[in-house]
Amino acid sequence: MNYLEFRTAMLPFRAFSVKDAEKRFPGLDTRRLVEWQKKGYIIKLINRWYLFTETERNESLLYRISNCIDRPSYVSLESALSMYHLIPESVHTVQAATTKKTQSYETIAGTFNYRSLKPSVFFGYTTLHLGELPLLVAEKEKAILDYLYLNTGIADKKDIAAMRLNKMETEDIDWKKFDHYSAAFNSKALNKRVEIFKSFLSDDAA
Numbered sequence: 001m002n003y004l005e006f007r008t009a010m011l012p013f014r015a016f017s018v019k020d021a022e023k024r025f026p027g028l029d030t031r032r033l034v035e036w037q038k039k040g041y042i043i044k045l046i047n048r049w050y051l052f053t054e055t056e057r058n059e060s061l062l063y064r065i066s067n068c069i070d071r072p073s074y075v076s077l078e079s080a081l082s083m084y085h086l087i088p089e090s091v092h093t094v095q096a097a098t099t100k101k102t103q104s105y106e107t108i109a110g111t112f113n114y115r116s117l118k119p120s121v122f123f124g125y126t127t128l129h130l131g132e133l134p135l136l137v138a139e140k141e142k143a144i145l146d147y148l149y150l151n152t153g154i155a156d157k158k159d160i161a162a163m164r165l166n167k168m169e170t171e172d173i174d175w176k177k178f179d180h181y182s183a184a185f186n187s188k189a190l191n192k193r194v195e196i197f198k199s200f201l202s203d204d205a206a
Helices: 003-013 018-024 031-038 059-069 077-083 140-150 157-161 175-185 188-205
Strands: 015-017 042-046 049-052 073-075 094-098 103-106 111-116 125-130 133-138
Touching (some): 003 015, 003 018, 003 031, 015 018, 042 059, 049 059, 059 073, 059 077, 059 094, 059 111, 059 125, 059 133, 073 077, 077 094, 077 133, 077 140, 133 140, 140 175, 140 188, 157 188, 175 188
Parallel strands (some): 073 133
Antiparallel strands (some): 042 049, 103 111, 125 133
16 A cells, blocks of 8 residues: 555545544554655644645634544534624634533644533534535534533623624524523523523614
């Protein structure tokens, strides 16, 4: 197996792990990965995860990497809010929800933050695609709720205003789904923040 054969087989994965490579090439000598890294063909993201140097860097790729290097996880919070144009600026650090512990990875491709959710509320995400590869991203309603739940400092409308919400992009929120998802958290603290959020939007609509 030479590099061209390896590249042909693994490039469609965009980001790949040593485990991925060993499944495709049983008996793979991982010293080849070190060799190809030194030659600049691939770059190391974190331990046992790699990216082809030639891969185009864009938002979809960052979401793919985020889904891969910490599993299970889905893109949420500010990253999903930005994707849905709910907040005006692009967020360069990818924010995600996970059932594992809260942690962050600094990589050559970018920074990936993971916030811990209990397994009972690890839902409300949809599957987008990068080519044939799945990208797990929170639905709009769940991204908002994840943000409200995990940002415990939200205490009044000023804190909601600080998000700089794009009011037009809130018009298609499915409030039945939103309330159903909210109830699943079974959190009085979240309920208070949801009330503040809804009151803020009502003021804007007035």
